[in-house]
Amino acid sequence: MVHLGKIPTDKEINTPVVEGLEQIKLEEPSEDEITTSVYGSRFAAQDLPRYEMPEKEMPKEIAYRMIKDDLTLDGTPTLNLASFVTTYMVDTRTVLPSMIPEEADMFQEDEAEKLMVDAFSKNFIDYEEYPVSADIQNRCVSMIARLFNIPAHDENTNAMGTSTIGSSEAIMLGTLAMKKRWQNKRKAAGKPYDKPNIVMNSAVQVCWEKAARYFEVEEKYVYCTKDRYVIDPEEAVNLVDENTIGICSILGTTYTGEYEDTKKINDLLVERNIDCPIHGVGWVVWRDPEFLPKELIFNINYLGADQASFTLNFSRGASQVIGQYYQLIRLGKHGYRSIML
Numbered sequence: 651m652v653h654l655g656k657i658p659t660d661k662e663i664n665t666p667v668v669e670g671l672e673q674i675k676l677e678e679p680s681e682d683e684i685t686t687s688v689y690g691s692r693f694a695a696q697d698l699p700r701y702e703m704p705e706k707e708m709p710k711e712i713a714y715r716m717i718k719d720d721l722t723l724d725g726t727p728t729l730n731l732a733s734f735v736t737t738y739m740v741d742t743r744t745v746l747p748s749m750i751p752e753e754a755d756m757f758q759e760d761e762a763e764k765l766m767v768d769a770f771s772k773n774f775i776d777y778e779e780y781p782v783s784a785d786i787q788n789r790c791v792s793m794i795a796r797l798f799n800i801p802a803h804d805e806n807t808n809a810m811g812t813s814t815i816g817s818s819e820a821i822m823l824g825t826l827a828m829k830k831r832w833q834n835k836r837k838a839a840g841k842p843y844d845k846p847n848i849v850m851n852s853a854v855q856v857c858w859e860k861a862a863r864y865f866e867v868e869e870k871y872v873y874c875t876k877d878r879y880v881i882d883p884e885e886a887v888n889l890v891d892e893n894t895i896g897i898c899s900i901l902g903t904t905y906t907g908e909y910e911d912t913k914k915i916n917d918l919l920v921e922r923n924i925d926c927p928i929h930g931v932g933w934v935v936w937r938d939p940e941f942l943p944k945e946l947i948f949n950i951n952y953l954g955a956d957q958a959s960f961t962l963n964f965s966r967g968a969s970q971v972i973g974q975y976y977q978l979i980r981l982g983k984h985g986y987r988s989i990m991l
């Protein structure tokens with residue numbers, strides 16, 4: 651092998667492999683054609699459109715690459731220590747209870763991701779077209795309701811529930827149901843029903859304040875102290891009056907993750923013979939139709955199917971429901987316990 655190369659002469663270079671080929675002229679690329687890398691195109695020079703929708707299309711490779719690269723400036727979910735603001739799914743096989751998040755090799759399970767991506771284009775509200783997705787929601791509702799000890803052993807139980815976009819929507823729906831139920835009772839008794847209030851911890855997540863203000867319910871707070879970040883059951887029940895639509899008791903407060911003493915609140919209400927509902931969950935379930943006034947449920951016919959709807963939003967993708975179902979059956983009670991302990 652010789653490592654000294656002979657430099658070809660101009661004549662050698664310009665001799666075509668096939669005679670006559672040198673006369674064929676290729677067209678210049680159009681300015682939208684990607685001839686170099688994405689960042690060699692004119693789109694990169696112009697930066698991503700920010701304020702005004704562009705007049706013309708851009709090639710899909712460029713749109714994808716530039717948005718993907720833009721998103722690299724976001725934080726990384728696996729490095730986000732505030733667990734409740736992270737939505738990726740954990741692979742429990744790789745997480746030991748003693749591991750703190752950044753030490754654990756955690757990632758979204760491909761299987762969950764695939765199922766969720768497949769469901770992206772399904773509009774969950776179209777039950778007629780996607781009956782299995784609808785049924786999967788009902789399976790989740792049943793599993794979650796049973797976790798909250800819905801009295802399913804009683805034949806006359808008519809508990810019901812729904813998936814929501816997140817806890818905020820669940821809480822809005824819960825607040826609405828409590829307010830309407832309270833109003834109906836007050837109207838039936840010929841009493842004023844224009845000053846509803848709700849009792850809650852001053853450290854509630856903002857969605858409770860939103861629910862109260864959006865639906866015109868006065869906020870009554872039990873304030874935290876230096877050593878207590880959860881609701882004080884005694885103080886909460888003391889704040890209840892004839893205009894109280896309910897008490898909010900949180901199972902896993904936003905700031906410390908502590909469970910509020912729902913049983914103690916309930917015992918005090920029973921002891922004092924006060925009829926006041928307690929709310930607290932992510933998906934929303936009602937123990938009995940009595941707690942969900944029927945005027946809030948819309949019986950509609952959408953794309954050929956009769957359905958009962960009680961949600962704030964109508965359309966949404968089916969992915970979240972499918973992802974939830976995957977988590978419930980993939981982890982089971984033992985899997986969830988392993989993560990929490």
Ligand SMILES: Cc1ncc(COP(=O)(O)O)c(C=O)c1O
Nearest residue numbers: 816817818819855857902903904
């Ligand atoms: C205790 C609690 N309730 C409700 C919410 C609101 O839930 P979402 O963000 O799903 O609307 C949060 C979210 O941080 C929360 O921590």
